[in-house]
Amino acid sequence: MxxxxxxxxxxxxxxxxxxxxxxxxxxxxxxxxxxxxxxxxxxxxxxxxxxxxxxxxxxxxxxxxxxxKPDILYVVAVAMDQFVTRIAIMNMQNEFVGTVIKLELPLSNNKNALNILVEKVEELVENSGILRSKFAGAGIGMPGFIDVKRGLNHSYLFSEGKSIAEYIKEKLKIPVFIDNDSSIMALAELKFGSGFNTKSAMVVNVGWGIGLGIILNSELYRGINGFAGEFSHVPLSSNDKLCVCGKSGCLETEASLLVVVEKAMEGVRNGQVTKLKELNVDDIEQACNDIIKAAQEGDQFAIEILSYSGFKIGMGIALLIHLLNPEFVILTGRGAAAGKILLTPLQQAINEYCIPSLSEYTSIKISELGADAELIGAAALVMENYDSESGGNAVKIKKHERENILN
CATH class of the missing domain: 1.10.10.10 (Winged helix-like DNA-binding domain superfamily/Winged helix DNA-binding domain)
Structure with missing residues (x-):
């Protein structure tokens, strides 16, 4: 070598x-x-x-x-969900360099989403004044069914069947890696968070869906082509509500934050006694934040909605404990900000549905990485592939381009 x-x-x-x-x-x-x-x-x-x-x-x-040295290399970290995208430049100490860009970028039925994303990333890199040769690459976490081998998102980011990683690399002139948002949150926990030095952990991403990142034998498990961890679509619901995946009965239809917001808005419209007097349907992120804040301030209606979600997620986690016997379950994503309000009913469901001799060996934790878990995971995704000419959906870079930094 x-x-x-x-x-x-x-x-x-x-x-x-x-x-x-x-x-x-x-x-x-x-x-x-x-x-x-x-x-x-x-x-x-x-x-x-x-x-x-x-x-x-x-x-x-x-x-x-x-x-x-912190400034010897940089990475572009992108954290996407169905409605909001954050883009940051990070140094080798996982510190943000400059401003973190936040933009509303709805992904569903948006054929321009990929072009908008590339434009904003290019703008941030260009305005940073950092030489392209000092970027180890760009890591992008995104929701949806991600084929990491081919660099495709089968749910969002219309790319005409071409590799998203390839497309973005051609625009940015740096290596590009993509992965499911929940998987890279698990990678962040494995490398820098509560999953560090653990053999097995389930990282549950409580967001607009219910994602799952799987740590097995101290490694991130992605499945044969990156689809592992589609926890949202485990059939645990008895309702007939159609899920975005086209099936009914999915956990997501009863437990996601999208459902939490929908229930809150319906309650407000029907005159429910609550602090939540107005929720803006056009700003779903703020609406979600308002519900969590109201619950933390003791609003009974907000607590009830979040508790129901937590209980349903706990039922799903009981299934995971029976199947995989993990050391930890780590809650991350937007919903993790609710803390004990979500954790208490979740633990109650585990107590009800899980065999005690199994569940007693699994600890339930709230992520210590907070709202930056996905950005940290995106940076880690780049560096995980740094020593390979091509990794997963990475695009091969000309030898002289890759060696400029260390020559």
Whole structure:
């Protein structure tokens, strides 16, 4: 393997570990300590890696720790849902560089959505003043049925059957990676959040749908072509409401935040006693935030709606516990902001529907990454593929383009 290839492996490993010693790196890249030290020190000489202090001693001299310089590389991180998209530039310490762009971008039946997305990403990159050669790539999390191998979204972002990653790469001139929003939230939890160092976890994305990211054997499980985790469409409902997938009985039709907002609006129209006097149907994000805020302030109607959603999600999680026996279930996404209001009925459902000898080994947590989980996951998606010429739906980049940074 060429020296530059090992450099890429080191950059990737140091990014995810944040700080490593020579001994740790030697184990990670499976090279002798002298070789790992030589490679690491060469990156120090090139201004890519820097000493950051000492690790805790286990006896003897404390090992020196090394970390990436924050501004040596950048990534474009894009977090999309069905209505709102956020775009950010992040450095190697997962810090935002400049302003995070937020735009209303409805995806359903919107043939211009992909072009609008590319235009906004290009605008952010151009205005940043950062050289294209300093971007490791762009990571994009999006809802829908994502074929990560072919770079397609079968639900949204009309691309005439062509790879979305290919299309965006041609416009931006940097590597591009796409994945399902819930999968990259799970990747964020695995690398930087509550799922760090865990063997198995289910990351439940409570949003306009109910997504799922699966961590098995300390790795993200995406399925044969990236469709794993379609929790929204597990048939757990007895209603006859048609889901967006074309089926009926889906969990999404009773538990999603879209349903929460619909129920709240219906209640307000029917004169329900509540603090929620007005909910703007044209600003669904704000309406959702208002419902969660009202519930946190003790509004009984808002609490009832969210509690029902939490209970239904808990029924689904009981099924996951029976099937996969995970160490953790981590709640993330917009709904996670409701905290205990969602968590309490969710736990109640698990108590009712799950065999105690199984559920007692699974802890339920609220994500510590908060609203930035998807952006962090999008950045991690880029760096996960940094040491490969092509990964998943990544577009192959000319050799001289990829090596400009580390030569």
């Amino acid at each position: 060429k020296k530059n290839a090992y450099k890429r492996i080191i950059v990737k490993n140091v990014y995810f570990k944040k700080a490593v010693s020579c001994a740790e790196l030697s184990l990670q890249i499976e090279k002798s300590l002298p070789v790992a030290t030589q490679l690491l020190l060469s990156l120090v000489d090139e201004g890519i890696v820097e000493e950051t202090g000492y690790a805790k001693s286990t006896g003897g001299r404390k090992p020196v720790l090394f970390a990436l």
